Amino acid sequence: RERDDKVVIIFITAAPQYAISGYEVRALSYLLKPLPWFAFSQELKKSIGMVRSNVDDSMLIDTGKGQMRLNLADILYLESIRHTIVIHTLDGKLSINGTLKDMEAKLADYHFFRSNSCYLVNLRHVTGMADQDCIMSNDERLRVSRPRKKAFLTALTDYMGGGMG
Template identity: 90%
Template sequence: MSEMDGMAAARRIRERDDKVVIVFITAAPQYAISGYEVRALSYLLKPLPWFAFSQELKKSIDMVRRNGDDSMLIETGNGQMRLNLADILYLESIRHTIVIHTLEGKLSINGTLKDVEAKLADHHFFRSNSCYLVNLKHVTGVADQDCIMSNGEQLRVSRPRKKAFMAALTDYMGGGR
């Protein structure tokens, strides 16, 4: 590559996303050890027979499938970052901004709660009212019209959504994970 070598590209990729599967295909075996720095899945030497390539491709796809469902890529002011869904407590809509409340703090992104809700539909998030999308994993209890989160916060569950919220929470706690 003319502007940067593969190792520099891999380092830049790792800065943004630590789950990307990296496989080096090269004619330079002396750089194989450097692949460990960026946690490359493998380092294949040219000429590469089709069978070896197809086996490596299957291995890479399996790795992506194992790691793919538990995170989402978000666009922040500084670029993109991967966020583990298990780290999200809840998402809050404030005007045209989504505030993502995580175990580590808060992140803000542009968008609508409706769009994020659609992306997280199969990941045990529930719309408790017009401005909250709650991660059921972090709900520790329910008191009156509020759900109690693992960080102690209490979030309002709207009256029309309470029955469906309780059903979703019961299903999740009962093993619908």
């Protein structure tokens, strides 16, 4: 739980007294041995379904100190500074190794758009445009390069017009 808030935990044990521990870590279920195969397979299907529904809106990042799950909705934008990606979130900044190009590929289906060579912007947090800048929900202004402006506006319009997912 400390490492990943969304991980699915299932307790399988012969000792019912540990059920309380299951509640403490928000376990999906608590199964007692001996466990029939059918009950186990149903539980597995349920947990896979939960994992699939969670995958859509988060990603695992390597912070150098270990892995961490990050909600995509909490990301305002990603910024490339030399060989580092700075992820600007609602809670602050995180730095990871990598390239904006790789992150752009990873986040292609999640309404992130490359506004210029330095920024990958979460369209969910764009509240408007002013000249060459997009205005973010935290009132920051990020430059949209001239060659990308038309495509950026199209992506933003599509997102606001019903591409919201």
